[in-house]
Every structure is written in C-alpha cells, then in structure tokens.
Amino acid sequence: MGDALELNLLGSSPQFAHVRAQIRRIARFDVTVLIGGETGTGKELGARAVHYLSGRANRPFIPVNCGALAESLVESELFGHERGAFTDARQSAPGLISEAEGGTLFLDEVDTLSLKAQAALLRFLQDGTYRRVGGTQTRRTNVRLIAASNANLEQLVETRHFRRDLLYRLMVMPLVMPPLRERGRDVVELARVFLERLNQQYHGDTPRKCFHPDLLAGLERYTWPGNVRELEHFIQREYLLCDDEVLNAFLPCDRKLAQDAVVTQGGGFKQAKAKTIAEFERRFVQTMLDRAQGNISRAARMAGQDRSAFSKLVHKYHLANQAEREQDSTGP
Known part of the structure; x- marks a missing residue:
C-alpha cells in the first residue's frame, strides 16, 4: 500500500522530488514528525505516506482534526475516559491514542490545541504513558505521532500561544510541503x-x-x-x-x-x-x-x-x- 500511496504524491518538480525523498527517509525512522505547509498543500497525504512506507503500515493510521475537538473534551478524545468521569460519560471509552496502538496518530491543526491540552500531549510524548480522564491507572502505548500545522509555530511560541517545549518535542523530524506556486x-x-x-x-x-x-x-x-x-x-x-x-x-x-x-x-x-x-x-x-x-x-x-x-x-x-x-x- 505504501508504494501505491506514494504514487499519489504527484509532481515531477525538483522541489517535490526532494519532499518525496525526505518522506521515504523519514519513514525509516520511528520518530515524531512535524509537517508544515500552507493550507491545501497535502500535509495529511504526506503523513499517510510516512505511515504506509514505515514498519507500522499494517497498523492503524488515525487522523484527528484538532480544530474540530471541543476544548473541554480534547483530553477525553485523545486519552479516553472512565465511566462517570464527567456528566455524559455513561461508559468507558478507550480514546484515539489507544485506537492507534502500534500505528500512527496524526494530529492536524495541532496549533489549535489549548495550552492545557498541549501540556497533556507533552506529558505523553515525554514517556509514552497516559491516564484516561477519571482514571488512576497509568497506561503505556506504542504509537508514532505525526503533527501538522499551517501556522507559524515559532511565532505562536513568541506570543505564548504554543508551548516551546512541545514544539521541540514535535520537531524531531520536520517536513515542509511546498506551496503549489513554487512547484x-x-x-x-x-x-x-x-x-x-x-x-x-x-x-x-x-x-x-x-x-x-x-x-x-x-x-x-x-x-x-x-x-x-x-x-x-x-x-x-x-x-x-x-x-x-x-x-x-x-x-x-x-x-x-x-x-x-x-x-x-x-x-x-x-x-x-x-x-x-x-x-x-x-x-x-x-x-x-x-x-x-x-x-x-x-x-x-x-x-x-x-x-x-x-x-x-x-x-x-x-x-x-x-x-x-x-x-x-x-x-x-
């Protein structure tokens, strides 16, 4: 499937050939990736290519639009919750990180996460452990995280809208999708x-x-x-x-x-x-x-x-x- 997906990364320009080469190289290393680029440049397609060209290809690829998550439910959506953790928690839910076990969790528009949610994500990235909302058990998971944003995260750090330590954790392997006008x-x-x-x-x-x-x-x-x-x-x-x-x-x-x-x-x-x-x-x-x-x-x-x-x-x-x-x- 990886080869087929890579064929969807269409373009013969030197700029895009360089991107495809980067994706193939990044896919070999099991590290966190941060994809930048303007809206519409194919950041999710790039993330899928990294996943399906990697050793995790036969495990889930779970895409998440962070901008669509309600601020009060971000941690519950990502980490899951126990029954009774909040008013509408009538039963336990595993969370998206659990669903991505062995595979890749893709966080699009990561810049839209609140500072509280950023802190929770940072803790998870530090040691790969987390707790469900309302739970006491510490869980460990094997998930590769790929994040994406069309915002300038460095500027958001300067204005204190994005955590500097989280940015450093995400930028282990940066990838930039070039705008079409440069291709x-x-x-x-x-x-x-x-x-x-x-x-x-x-x-x-x-x-x-x-x-x-x-x-x-x-x-x-x-x-x-x-x-x-x-x-x-x-x-x-x-x-x-x-x-x-x-x-x-x-x-x-x-x-x-x-x-x-x-x-x-x-x-x-x-x-x-x-x-x-x-x-x-x-x-x-x-x-x-x-x-x-x-x-x-x-x-x-x-x-x-x-x-x-x-x-x-x-x-x-x-x-x-x-x-x-x-x-x-x-x-x-």
Whole structure:
C-alpha cells in the first residue's frame, strides 16, 4: 500500500522530488514528525505516506482534526475516559491514542490545541504513558505521532500561544510541503491527473473532456493560494459546469485573461469593472471556503464578514453545493 500511496504524491518538480525523498527517509525512522505547509498543500497525504512506507503500515493510521475537538473534551478524545468521569460519560471509552496502538496518530491543526491540552500531549510524548480522564491507572502505548500545522509555530511560541517545549518535542523530524506556486510545471501535471479522474468518474454521463492550451498556460500563471486543494476543486467545478468537450475556463484574478475576456466580449468601462469585481468576489469567497473546509460560518469569520452577507455571496456565485459537500466530508 505504501508504494501505491506514494504514487499519489504527484509532481515531477525538483522541489517535490526532494519532499518525496525526505518522506521515504523519514519513514525509516520511528520518530515524531512535524509537517508544515500552507493550507491545501497535502500535509495529511504526506503523513499517510510516512505511515504506509514505515514498519507500522499494517497498523492503524488515525487522523484527528484538532480544530474540530471541543476544548473541554480534547483530553477525553485523545486519552479516553472512565465511566462517570464527567456528566455524559455513561461508559468507558478507550480514546484515539489507544485506537492507534502500534500505528500512527496524526494530529492536524495541532496549533489549535489549548495550552492545557498541549501540556497533556507533552506529558505523553515525554514517556509514552497516559491516564484516561477519571482514571488512576497509568497506561503505556506504542504509537508514532505525526503533527501538522499551517501556522507559524515559532511565532505562536513568541506570543505564548504554543508551548516551546512541545514544539521541540514535535520537531524531531520536520517536513515542509511546498506551496503549489513554487512547484513549476507540477500544476499542469496535477491538473491533467484530476481531469483524467473526472473523465473516468463520469464516463458515460458526459463526453470526455480535455484542456484548451490557453487554460493550461493560465494554470501556470495563477498563484493558487489554496494550493493543490484549490486546483482540484477548480478543475472539478469547471468540468461539471462545462458543456463543451474542451475546458477553457476563466481564471480569477489573472490580469491577462481578464483583459482578453474584456476584448473578446466587448463592453465599456462599467462592464469591465463589474466583471473584475465579480471575479474578485468569487475568488475571495472560494479561497475562504477552501481554508475553512467548506464551513460557511468559519469562512465568514475568517473574512471578517457577517455570516448572512457572506452566505449571500456563496449563493450568488453558486458555491453553496461545494460548501455543503465539503462540510459533509469533514463533519460538523
């Protein structure tokens, strides 16, 4: 399975070849790993590759989104609890660390853990032991921990939002997933793979589609702030909306394509201005949704907008279905 998973680490650029080589090397050593990188760069995919290329491949890989854990229940979720430990603890629960026995526990968005939860995680990393909430028995487990964050943890340490000693414990083996804008022609390689997957998925429902050369050139010019995730969603969205067999979509905030579109479609200053504003709004809303994994309320907070106003923009640009699909896939 490791070789198959490594094949999903797509990209031929020197930058990404270096990352793949690092992953293969890191997988051989049974140590804690900290994966950094912008949102959408594939941090979980990198963590899975480390796990399935290691000696733990036949044991569980347990992913945890720390940002989705209620602060009051973090320790219970991670370490488990005994019956009666708190009001709703009607029965004992083993916890995620126990579920990952012999395998790998992947803590995504580790920067969102409270300082109390960070202290509990630090104790576990120090000697591999823990206690269930409400319990007295000290338990020992054999689990490899991989953590990930798109935040600058060094800065969070300086502002006292992240423990320095925990950062040192996590950074035994650092790995950084590079942003798509630094990976050269990888964007075209990835786009073609995503398109081929869609052609196979919707075979028989829609004609087989291909890229127009102008679109491929535009993909390379665009900076992709949402990285691989944004690219994949863009290809999927344009594929489903396109009635032709050749994809030649308009890329948001690409000045040259915007100028070409104005010249091609005609129209005066007002029309061009309205189109530019609309494209900016659509791209902005799309980026916020990508970063919030489809959660409209969270995206509105990140954008500094009222949820109602932001929701109207989501529906205006027909992004509601995507937001609902992502929300369903990531949970509440």
